Amino acid sequence: MNWISNYVRPKINSLFSRREVPENLWTKCPDCGQMLFHRELADALNVCPNCNSHMYISPRRRFEALFDGGLYMDVAVPEPLADPLHFRDKKRYADRLKDARRESEAPDAMLVAEGEIGRMKTVVAIQDYKFMSGSMGMYVGNAFIAAAERAVALKCPLVVFTAAGGARMQEGILSLMQMPRTTVAVQMLKEAGLPYIVVLTHATTGGVTASYAMLGDVQIAEPNALICFAGPRVIEQTIRETLPEGFQRAEYLLDHGMLDMVVDRKSLRRELGRVLHLLMKAPPMVAGDLPPPSEPALPPAEPAAEPAAAGPAAAGPAADTAAKAPDAPARAEGAEKP
Amino acid sequence: MHAYLEFEKGLAEIEGKAEELRAMARTNDGMDVEAEAKALDKKAAALLKELYGSLTPWQKCQVARHPDRPHCIDYIDALFTDYTPLAGDRNFADDHAVMGGLARLDDAPVMVIGLEKGSDTRSRLDRNFGMARPEGYRKAIRLMDLADRFGLPVITLIDTPGAYPGKGAEERGQAEAIARSTEKCLNLKVPLVSVITGEGGSGGAVAFATADRLAMLEHSVYSVISPEGCASILWKDAEKMREAAEALRLTAQDLEQLGVIDRIVKEPLGGAQRDRRATIEAVRKALPKLLDEVRELPADELIRLRRRKYLDMGSKALVA
Ligand SMILES: [Zn+2]
Numbered sequence: 001m002n003w004i005s006n007y008v009r010p011k012i013n014s015l016f017s018r019r020e021v022p023e024n025l026w027t028k029c030p031d032c033g034q035m036l037f038h039r040e041l042a043d044a045l046n047v048c049p050n051c052n053s054h055m056y057i058s059p060r061r062r063f064e065a066l067f068d069g070g071l072y073m074d075v076a077v078p079e080p081l082a083d084p085l086h087f088r089d090k091k092r093y094a095d096r097l098k099d100a101r102r103e104s105e106a107p108d109a110m111l112v113a114e115g116e117i118g119r120m121k122t123v124v125a126i127q128d129y130k131f132m133s134g135s136m137g138m139y140v141g142n143a144f145i146a147a148a149e150r151a152v153a154l155k156c157p158l159v160v161f162t163a164a165g166g167a168r169m170q171e172g173i174l175s176l177m178q179m180p181r182t183t184v185a186v187q188m189l190k191e192a193g194l195p196y197i198v199v200l201t202h203a204t205t206g207g208v209t210a211s212y213a214m215l216g217d218v219q220i221a222e223p224n225a226l227i228c229f230a231g232p233r234v235i236e237q238t239i240r241e242t243l244p245e246g247f248q249r250a251e252y253l254l255d256h257g258m259l260d261m262v263v264d265r266k267s268l269r270r271e272l273g274r275v276l277h278l279l280m281k282a283p284p285m286v287a288g289d290l291p292p293p294s295e296p297a298l299p300p301a302e303p304a305a306e307p308a309a310a311g312p313a314a315a316g317p318a319a320d321t322a323a324k325a326p327d328a329p330a331r332a333e334g335a336e337k338p
Numbered sequence: 339m340h341a342y343l344e345f346e347k348g349l350a351e352i353e354g355k356a357e358e359l360r361a362m363a364r365t366n367d368g369m370d371v372e373a374e375a376k377a378l379d380k381k382a383a384a385l386l387k388e389l390y391g392s393l394t395p396w397q398k399c400q401v402a403r404h405p406d407r408p409h410c411i412d413y414i415d416a417l418f419t420d421y422t423p424l425a426g427d428r429n430f431a432d433d434h435a436v437m438g439g440l441a442r443l444d445d446a447p448v449m450v451i452g453l454e455k456g457s458d459t460r461s462r463l464d465r466n467f468g469m470a471r472p473e474g475y476r477k478a479i480r481l482m483d484l485a486d487r488f489g490l491p492v493i494t495l496i497d498t499p500g501a502y503p504g505k506g507a508e509e510r511g512q513a514e515a516i517a518r519s520t521e522k523c524l525n526l527k528v529p530l531v532s533v534i535t536g537e538g539g540s541g542g543a544v545a546f547a548t549a550d551r552l553a554m555l556e557h558s559v560y561s562v563i564s565p566e567g568c569a570s571i572l573w574k575d576a577e578k579m580r581e582a583a584e585a586l587r588l589t590a591q592d593l594e595q596l597g598v599i600d601r602i603v604k605e606p607l608g609g610a611q612r613d614r615r616a617t618i619e620a621v622r623k624a625l626p627k628l629l630d631e632v633r634e635l636p637a638d639e640l641i642r643l644r645r646r647k648y649l650d651m652g653s654k655a656l657v658a
Contacts (some may be wrong), residue, residue, distance in 0.1 A: 041364055076487075078420050080652055081652060081653065081655050082594070083654060084652070084654070084655035084656060085585070085586075085587050086653075086656065087585050088585060089572035089573055089581070089582075089585060090573060091574070137653045141652070145649065167540075167562045167563070169563055169568050169571065169572060169586070170572075170585075171562075172561065172586045172587045172588065173560060173561065173586075173588065173593055173596065174584075174596065174598075174651065174652045176540060176541070176544060176561070176562040177598060177648065177651045177652065178590065178644050179517075179520055179541060179544045179548075180520055180523070180524060180544060180548040180648040180651075181648050181649060181651060181652075183517070183520050183521050183524055183548075184524060184645045184648055184649055186521070187521070187524060187525065187645070206541070207540070207541050207544075207562070209513035209517075210501075210512070210513040210514075210516040210517050210520075210541040210544075211516075211517050211520065211541075212517075213513070213517075214511075214513050214514040214517040214518075215517050215518075227513075228508055228513070229501065229503070229507075229508060229512040229513035229516070229541070230503030230504075230507075230508065230512070231503070234503045235503050235504060235505060235508065238502075238503050238504060239504055239505060239506075243505065245507070247508075248508060256509050256510070256511070257511075258511050258514060278642060301559060321641055
């Protein structure tokens with residue numbers, strides 16, 4: 001599968017996309033050890049029903065859960081120069097990147113999409129911790145800038161979900177330069193008077209935390225997410241003492257004044273929607289899940305006849321991507337019901 | 339006494355021998371060693387030239403960290419008049435890793451802000467080895483704000499291993515403070531000129547170095563992570579710092595090629611630590627030139643160009 005052809009132009013993701021059956025039907029909760037049936041876990045947006053552990057969730061699943069009717073369009077991201085440093089550690093960076101792309105079927109560690117949240121047009125950028133630890137390199141920088149530019153063009157808010165092990169070392173100084181680059185993008189939004197909302201997810205560290213992840217108009221985090229500049233191990237090595245329980249976790253940051261709120265994943269759509277509608281001076285968001293918007297910019301997709309086939313016919317070039325979006329709107333619905 | 343670096347061992351031997359000969363001659367009347375000592379001097383000079391003409395990236399890291407290099411405090415002392423230190427972030431503390439205040443550069447009032455590592459045990463502890471805490475970045479923001487309001491150009495001098503990785507620093511929002519400082523750099527309505535004089539350590543440096551014009555001393559380094567840190571993560575072996583330093587492309591020469599910096603300030607032969615005065619003079623010559631390139635620009639144009647500069651970064655690759 002060639003991801004380039006999937007990502008070069010915006011496309012539509014269907015609500016009735018193929019449901020993938022995971023290899024393991026049971027997942028063990030990393031926190032409480034409970035065995036969780038995959039469908040039950042997916043219905044709960046990968047949150048353990050037993051202990052509320054917020055596990056990894058893919059960007060595409062998040063998009064589906066967030067946007068009205070699970071419908072959204074990808075925002076195109078300009079490809080940066082490939083490996084400008086010709087970096088090589090034990091392995092060539094070019095090869096590592098190729099492997100990561102093949103494994104995740106995504107171009108890099110941030111995806112950008114536009115859709116509606118409670119009928120409010122919104123651009124959402126999601127960082128993927130599974131792609132090289134979500135590390136911020138030139139592609140992520142480009143994605144963030146593309147997201148901000150798209151939001152400015154649409155005069156709509158930008159929501160970013162952050163997750164990163166830090167800067168992508170293999171891009172050397174150019175990864176570091178994404179700190180000022182993304183900050184310029186945040187300034188574009190601020191100058192356009194548009195809301196910029198940050199949702200910090202597990203784990204957000206290093207240069208990402210020290211740039212766009214801390215510059216939101218409203219700062220939200222998922223429960224127990226690790227959020228820091230220097231990681232706990234580095235600090236323990238420096239100060240040679242054990243750190244307190246919960247140090248650098250979302251609730252700890254909330255206590256220390258670094259966040260506005262810690263929100264469960266299942267309530268995120270509602271909370272985000274309310275904040276966005278308030279900041280955009282729009283009437284209160286309609287409660288509950290909404291069907292996909294019917295405006296011409298987002299033509300309704302047809303149900304996929306065969307799950308394994310290329311996906312919804314109406315989606316055209318989006319077919320592959322649509323097929324990749326693993327879950328149906330039932331997820332978003334489930335998330336919305338209190 | 340000169341502090342030699344590991345790769346200068348051969349040089350230390352030759353220079354030590356010459357020194358010894360001359361010391362012997364001083365205590366033994368009639369002993370003539372000058373010819374022999376001069377020959378050693380010549381040999382040392384040749385070796386110095388050879389070493390410093392082809393420093394590896396890891397050697398440059400060592401030179402950049404040399405304790406005898408001029409520090410922020412020395413530059414402020416020598417290059418500015420009427421220096422009036424300002425202190426505190428008006429919120430929690432005064433971070434001694436960050437120094438700064440009002441001053442004159444060639445008679446014109448400016449705001450100078452810099453990271454100071456300290457030069458002996460006491461001052462190093464006091465300066466926290468040049469590793470700022472959130473208060474340091476917030477102090478810098480405050481001084482930049484002040485400069486902005488009074489139309490004073492800002493000059494930043496950078497020499498830091500990075501932001502301090504400590505418990506209190508994290509609790510008080512290290513990441514947020516760095517992000518805001520970078521944001522302030524990008525928002526300034528006055529010119530911002532920066533010089534990396536030693537180590538430009540990661541985000542802790544970006545917060546000061548996001549400038550209209552950024553210069554680096556010839557053997558200084560600017561990197562996303564220390565070679566040791568990079569080696570232990572990517573090579574799983576901290577001893578691979580030579581390879582990491584090579585791969586990271588952290589030298590002034592590579593960074594100029596990548597379009598990340600605007601100018602390289604030449605150091606005296608043998609590095610800044612061998613001739614502090616000449617180094618400071620080189621910076622004295624470079625600073626006004628850098629400032630002149632942007633001094634006359636109207637505020638909106640200055641901001642537009644600064645942002646463009648950073649948005650465009652990454653469009654130049656190194657030659658393979
Ligand atoms: Zn659990």
